Amino acid sequence: MTPDAMLEHWQGHRRLTRRVIDAFPDDKLFSFSVGGMRPFGELAREFLRMGVPMLNGIISDEWNQSTAADAPAKAEILRRWDESTVEIDRLWRQIPAGRFEETRTAFGQWPGKVHDLLLYVIDNEIHHRGQGYVYLRALGIEPPAFYER
Amino acid sequence: MTPDAMLEHWQGHRRLTRRVIDAFPDDKLFSFSVGGMRPFGELAREFLRMGVPMLNGIISDEWNQSTAADAPAKAEILRRWDESTVEIDRLWRQIPAGRFEETRTAFGQWPGKVHDLLLYVIDNEIHHRGQGYVYLRALGIEPPAFYER
Numbered sequence: 001m002t003p004d005a006m007l008e009h010w011q012g013h014r015r016l017t018r019r020v021i022d023a024f025p026d027d028k029l030f031s032f033s034v035g036g037m038r039p040f041g042e043l044a045r046e047f048l049r050m051g052v053p054m055l056n057g058i059i060s061d062e063w064n065q066s067t068a069a070d071a072p073a074k075a076e077i078l079r080r081w082d083e084s085t086v087e088i089d090r091l092w093r094q095i096p097a098g099r100f101e102e103t104r105t106a107f108g109q110w111p112g113k114v115h116d117l118l119l120y121v122i123d124n125e126i127h128h129r130g131q132g133y134v135y136l137r138a139l140g141i142e143p144p145a146f147y148e149r
Numbered sequence: 150m151t152p153d154a155m156l157e158h159w160q161g162h163r164r165l166t167r168r169v170i171d172a173f174p175d176d177k178l179f180s181f182s183v184g185g186m187r188p189f190g191e192l193a194r195e196f197l198r199m200g201v202p203m204l205n206g207i208i209s210d211e212w213n214q215s216t217a218a219d220a221p222a223k224a225e226i227l228r229r230w231d232e233s234t235v236e237i238d239r240l241w242r243q244i245p246a247g248r249f250e251e252t253r254t255a256f257g258q259w260p261g262k263v264h265d266l267l268l269y270v271i272d273n274e275i276h277h278r279g280q281g282y283v284y285l286r287a288l289g290i291e292p293p294a295f296y297e298r
Contacts, residue, residue, distance in 0.1 A: 001150045001155070001249075001264050001268075005262075005264070005265075006150070009265075009268060013272075034183055034283050034286070034287055035283055035285075035286030035287035035288075035289075036286060037282075037283060037286055100150075110296075113154075115150050115154070116154075116158075119150075119158060120296075123162075123275055124295070126272050126275040126276050126279070127275050127276075127278065127279040127282075127295055128279060129276065129279065130275070130276040130277060130278065130279025130280045130282075131279045131280070131282060131283050133186075133276075133279075133280060134183050134184055134186060134280050134283040134284075135283075136184075137183070137184030137185060137186050138183055138184035139184075140184075146273070146276055147259075147269075
């Protein structure tokens with residue numbers, strides 16, 4: 001898989017995640033959950049703390065997750081989501097070609113090849129978004145189709 | 150990402166999915182769900198119907214999902230899981246090098262580049278496994294760690 005294909009794969013998943021965020025009623029996004037797990041709004045904030053900060057780290061070796069502060073409102077989460085979408089496209093083009101095969105320690109804690117670190121960010125989003133699908137169903141809301149990106 | 154890295158990525162996820170299947174009590178695997186969704190045992194059967202059959206299709210252009218019949222028992226699902234693990238390793242080595250960039254229509258329905266079709270199978274497993282994590286939590290069971298593969 002080429003870097004371009006991986007970026008398109010990620011942004012396709014991010015478009016779906018945006019629809020899942022938007023499917024939650026405002027008052028449920030940060031309050032509703034099942035089995036004592038985190039509400040979906042908190043998971044969305046986690047995605048924001050992982051995406052752009054991971055790319056910044058991969059490019060500059062400065063690892064900082066503090067760029068996404070608390071935003072307990074759907075409109076604010078969606079606004080940050082759209083900002084991140086543009087930023088991810090912009091930063092991706094700055095990753096040197098050979099970097100994907102190099103090893104980094106993300107945020108001082110997670111060592112791995114750069115392509116695996118990026119896949120982890122994508123997989124983490126898919127994993128927790130699946131959790132969000134259950135929350136929506138439990139709320140009686142039809143989630144967006146998984147295969148549409 | 151190289152084909153070898155993608156196989157290892159997939160098998161790592163499959164090892165985690167196996168632990169999630171095994172974490173369900175026998176009597177809950179095919180009966181318990183949240184929000185009217187499918188029980189996790191049915192999702193595990195879906196994974197079995199997608200993995201080896203997708204590889205067979207990619208290699209031979211014969212698309213057949215019937216290899217995984219019903220198996221409403223945890224021990225039987227795990228047995229088939231382990232068989233599929235060996236089979237996936239074996240079939241992966243038969244994929245011609247250039248095939249990943251070619252386009253196929255999986256099971257007569259889903260067109261796409263072969264590497265995207267394979268990623269879809271992996272993503273679908275991650276997605277529904279996230280759903281299984283919620284079921285386990287709702288049952289009061291601690292799911293396996295997501296980052297362990």
